[in-house]
Amino acid sequence: MFVEAEVWQGKKTVALARWLIGRHLVRRFPDGHSEARLITETEAYHGETDLACHARAGRTARTDVMYGPGGVWYVYLCYGIHELLNLVVGPPDWPAAILIRGVEGASGPGRVTRQLTIDRTLNRQPATPDAGLWIEDRGVRVPAARVTATPRIGVDYAGPVWASKPWRFIVDPRWLASRPPVLSPAAATPGPPSLAAPRPPASAEPSTLDRSDRKAGRTSRRPRPRGD
Numbered sequence: 001m002f003v004e005a006e007v008w009q010g011k012k013t014v015a016l017a018r019w020l021i022g023r024h025l026v027r028r029f030p031d032g033h034s035e036a037r038l039i040t041e042t043e044a045y046h047g048e049t050d051l052a053c054h055a056r057a058g059r060t061a062r063t064d065v066m067y068g069p070g071g072v073w074y075v076y077l078c079y080g081i082h083e084l085l086n087l088v089v090g091p092p093d094w095p096a097a098i099l100i101r102g103v104e105g106a107s108g109p110g111r112v113t114r115q116l117t118i119d120r121t122l123n124r125q126p127a128t129p130d131a132g133l134w135i136e137d138r139g140v141r142v143p144a145a146r147v148t149a150t151p152r153i154g155v156d157y158a159g160p161v162w163a164s165k166p167w168r169f170i171v172d173p174r175w176l177a178s179r180p181p182v183l184s185p186a187a188a189t190p191g192p193p194s195l196a197a198p199r200p201p202a203s204a205e206p207s208t209l210d211r212s213d214r215k216a217g218r219t220s221r222r223p224r225p226r227g228d
Contacts, residue, residue, distance in 0.1 A: 003135040005071030005126065008089045013096040016089050017044035018149075018169050020135070022142040025103050027116040028132040035116065038140060040176065041102030043152045044167040045086075047095060052158035052165075055095035065124050066095035073133060075113075075123040082110035083119045087127060087135070101153075101168070104176060146175040 003023065008016065024036040045053035054063045054076075065074045070089040074097050078084050086097040099109060106115045113119065118133065125131040149166040156163050 001137045002129065003137055008070030008087065009091055011090055011094060013046040013089050013098065014044045014167055017042040017098045017167065018147065020098060021147055021169050021171060022140045024136045024138050025100060026134050026136050027118070028129065029117065036136065037103035037105060037116070039100060039103055040171040042169050043099040043101055045097050045099065051162040052152055052155035053095070063095060066097055067093055071127050073122045073125050073127055075118065075120045077120065083113040084109045085113055085118050102170070142171055142175065146172040148172065
């Protein structure tokens with residue numbers, strides 16, 4: 001089942017990053033054939049106050065795409081080598097995105113884009129079949145015990161508070177090796193009537209404060225983007 005844009009437009013970046021685990025990234029190639037890969041690793045980047053997020057410096061030519069409504073792709077070049085794929089989430093003027101770090105058969109964000117022929121021509125494109133790259137819920141549910149939350153990779157520059165946020169989610173490879181067959185789109189479990197897919201669990205939302213937030217004197221309960 002195709003996941004509609006409305007699902008991505010709340011301020012639930014961390015919850016959505018976790019919820020993406022087990023969904024499918026689907027790529028339609030120029031020759032017309034499609035390939036679906038189960039998402040196995042994600043990272044959440046949540047607003048201007050998140051010092052690991054590209055939006056920490058405010059709205060720029062590169063980050064402007066993050067300030068639009070969720071449900072579009074943010075693709076950028078890293079170190080002049082790797083194209084990296086992010087899904088913009090959140091309401092307008094709230095810059096947040098989820099980095100797709102891994103899919104089944106491709107571990108690492110650079111490998112994801114190479115294997116699925118994803119590049120910056122998809123930047124700012126909607127996450128829809130018409131654009132050739134979208135998310136589907138095919139009914140796969142990864143057990144909570146098989147998903148690990150860790151600090152994000154390569155963000156030491158953000159300082160100890162933000163670098164230590166457990167906002168990276170990764171599937172246990174042993175579960176991948178033993179998981180049941182993937183359901184076809186027609187057989188996927190439908191979501192609630194108001195959304196194309198189930199709502200993320202409230203317990204995973206970034207509104208929950210941790211001790212490091214309190215020590216830093218910040219509250220991520222209702223962060224306000226600059227300029228509002």
